[in-house]
Amino acid sequence: MQDYDIVRQCIEGNTEAFAELVERYQRLVFSVALQYLKDAGRAEDAVQETFTKAYIHLRSYNPDYKFSTWITKIAYHCCIDMLRKQRETNPLDEALETADKTITPEEAVVSRDRVKKLETLINQLEPKYRQPLMLFHASGLKYEEIAEILKQPMSIVKNRIYRARKMLKEALKDY
Numbered sequence: 001m002q003d004y005d006i007v008r009q010c011i012e013g014n015t016e017a018f019a020e021l022v023e024r025y026q027r028l029v030f031s032v033a034l035q036y037l038k039d040a041g042r043a044e045d046a047v048q049e050t051f052t053k054a055y056i057h058l059r060s061y062n063p064d065y066k067f068s069t070w071i072t073k074i075a076y077h078c079c080i081d082m083l084r085k086q087r088e089t090n091p092l093d094e095a096l097e098t099a100d101k102t103i104t105p106e107e108a109v110v111s112r113d114r115v116k117k118l119e120t121l122i123n124q125l126e127p128k129y130r131q132p133l134m135l136f137h138a139s140g141l142k143y144e145e146i147a148e149i150l151k152q153p154m155s156i157v158k159n160r161i162y163r164a165r166k167m168l169k170e171a172l173k174d175y
Helices: 003-011 016-037 040-056 068-084 106-126 127-137 143-150 154-170
Strands: none
Touching: 003 016, 003 040, 003 068, 016 040, 016 127, 016 154, 040 068, 068 143, 106 127, 127 143, 127 154, 143 154
């Protein structure tokens, strides 16, 4: 069954149909929330808030867009609201750090230091660069989805991701 068919059933009063959407998208929403909030408990809270808001606003869902993009946009805004309330920044998550058993302990320390440096540099980026970069690399969204979430033209999204990468590369070249 297509997402829009399920949304239509929910709108028509079948409240149990919404469970199917939750089942399909809870991992995606949790992943997005965890990328921004860096805490599983807070990410779970964001997931609940996201699906609550989605259920309340199901009638505003536009079937011309993917449901995954719509729910990701809601999750993104929930996370931003939570971060604003707690005045936190969103560092790059530890998922970027890869565990390679063949490296020496010294190489592991250097690698961890490089990841920490990268996290610091990403946190120092202006939000207009940091947000699309995180949505693209950490959340795995496509340019079109990021453009929809951020309400920016795709050309601006691409440009900002490119510039963010260039700034990070330049800052890391001497590290």
